[in-house]
Amino acid sequence: MARSALTLAALATSAVAGLDLVGVQGFGSASGGDYDAALLTGRDGRHWIVRVPRSERAEAEQSADLVALRALSPGVRARLPFSVSSFAGQAPVAGTRAVVSEFVYGTKVPLGAIGPALGAASGRAIAAIHALPTSVVADAGLPQHSAGDGHRAALALIDRAAATGLVPAALLQRWREAGTDTGLWQYTPCVINGSLGSDAILSSGDEVTGVLDWHGLRVGDPAIDLQWLLGASEDTVDAAFSAYAAARGPLDLRLRQRAALVAELEVARWLLHGAEVRSTDIVDDAVEMMSRLVDDVHADVMHPITPHTAPILGLDEVKDLLERTEQRRAAG
Numbered sequence: 001m002a003r004s005a006l007t008l009a010a011l012a013t014s015a016v017a018g019l020d021l022v023g024v025q026g027f028g029s030a031s032g033g034d035y036d037a038a039l040l041t042g043r044d045g046r047h048w049i050v051r052v053p054r055s056e057r058a059e060a061e062q063s064a065d066l067v068a069l070r071a072l073s074p075g076v077r078a079r080l081p082f083s084v085s086s087f088a089g090q091a092p093v094a095g096t097r098a099v100v101s102e103f104v105y106g107t108k109v110p111l112g113a114i115g116p117a118l119g120a121a122s123g124r125a126i127a128a129i130h131a132l133p134t135s136v137v138a139d140a141g142l143p144q145h146s147a148g149d150g151h152r153a154a155l156a157l158i159d160r161a162a163a164t165g166l167v168p169a170a171l172l173q174r175w176r177e178a179g180t181d182t183g184l185w186q187y188t189p190c191v192i193n194g195s196l197g198s199d200a201i202l203s204s205g206d207e208v209t210g211v212l213d214w215h216g217l218r219v220g221d222p223a224i225d226l227q228w229l230l231g232a233s234e235d236t237v238d239a240a241f242s243a244y245a246a247a248r249g250p251l252d253l254r255l256r257q258r259a260a261l262v263a264e265l266e267v268a269r270w271l272l273h274g275a276e277v278r279s280t281d282i283v284d285d286a287v288e289m290m291s292r293l294v295d296d297v298h299a300d301v302m303h304p305i306t307p308h309t310a311p312i313l314g315l316d317e318v319k320d321l322l323e324r325t326e327q328r329r330a331a332g
Contacts, residue, residue, distance in 0.1 A: 003052060008038035011098035012050040015091035019048070019100070034058035039103065047103035049085075052093060059096050064215035066099065071140035071217065080128050082202075083210040104210035106202025111231050114198065117206035119229065119236035123243035125201070125208040126225050130248060132191040137219045144189070144219040151185040154265065161268035164275055166287050168294050175268075178261050187252045192220045197228045222252060223259040230263055267293060 009024040023041035027049060035051040035058060042048065053059040069087050077084055088100040109118060137144060145153075158175045161167050167175075178184060193200070194216020202210035229240045241256055252258075267289050274282030 003036040005038040008036060008050045008052065008098065009040060011052070011091050011093055012038075012040055012048065012089075012100045015050070015089035015098055015100045016048075017089070019088075020044075034061070040100075047105075048088060048100055049103050050098055050100045052098045053096055061215040062099060064217075065213070067140060067142070068214035068217035069101070071136055071142065072214070073136075076132060076136055079132060080125075080211075082125055082128075082208045084214070085210075085212070104202055104212065106204055106209035108199055108201070109203055111198040111228070112233075114232050114236055115206070116233075116235045116239035118203055118208075119232060119240040120243035121203070121206055121208045122201055122229065123226075123240035124247050125211060126193075126196070126222075127244045127247035129193055129211070129225065130190040130222050134189075134191055134219050137191055137217065140217075142218050145221070146189055147185055147187050147221070150187075150189070150221040151179070154185075154261070155179045157265055157268055157272075161271055164271060166271060166283070166290070167268070168290055170294050171290055175261070175265070184254050184258055184261070187221060187223075187255070187258070189219050190222055192216070192218060192222060192225045194218050194220065194224060196225045221258070221262070223255055223262050226255065227259040227262040230260060264293065 027037040040048040195213040200213040271286035
């Protein structure tokens, strides 16, 4: 049963000494989602969010988010052209904890509604994250993955998916050829958010005002932070990647191709998730997605991952793939 906004407000006042509230309202879904949450208004006019996780997975993400937020010191935040939430306090509740953090202002824009201007702003925002010194991650004891680590992880993922015997031969061939294309994996690891999607980007007009969901903060492949943008319109994708390249320079000539592969491999992750939790529905859904993926890539000859592979998904198909995978993962 979801906790009421008043109950959450009481937990918040226990978590943060001196918190003087004059208003509270529910935040997010009352029956679904990962958290019980409320928006709090302080007497000083400031706003806060209190959240209590509803599952072990959400609790783990919340814990990782707190570690990441602590790693983003005031000096680090000053390098970013957007706001990042700050931890305010926590209180134990029913075997878990209520966490209070500063509210970040902005609007979440659905992926399909992101236009070229906001796409470009998103590209610049991501570039700013990737320009942070890797010591931010190292000093916090967070993961640091080399390009070789990323390559090996992709190969292992492909092999695990292949072992199910459910990946279509044409799709498996393309993934394996991409995996052996050494040029695709020649990139410089950088600080990445690791959990970006349209729900993590807050904006006002065509400017990014905040970035949420820092539980995946690490050093790794920059393509991971950019792959979600491939679900937008072609003009938006072009604007986002152009703005990113202008901010970061031509450091990674195969970035967009590798981002597309990362997006495709989300289907393999979904298949393996279904196998791990022994869900016939999830496995069947993944098989259907892979079948559609084969049809889609053969219909689009314009964007190959490598000179030897079949073409990658068209932008509309990538959008559908990312949205369906996100929905299924949340449900699972």
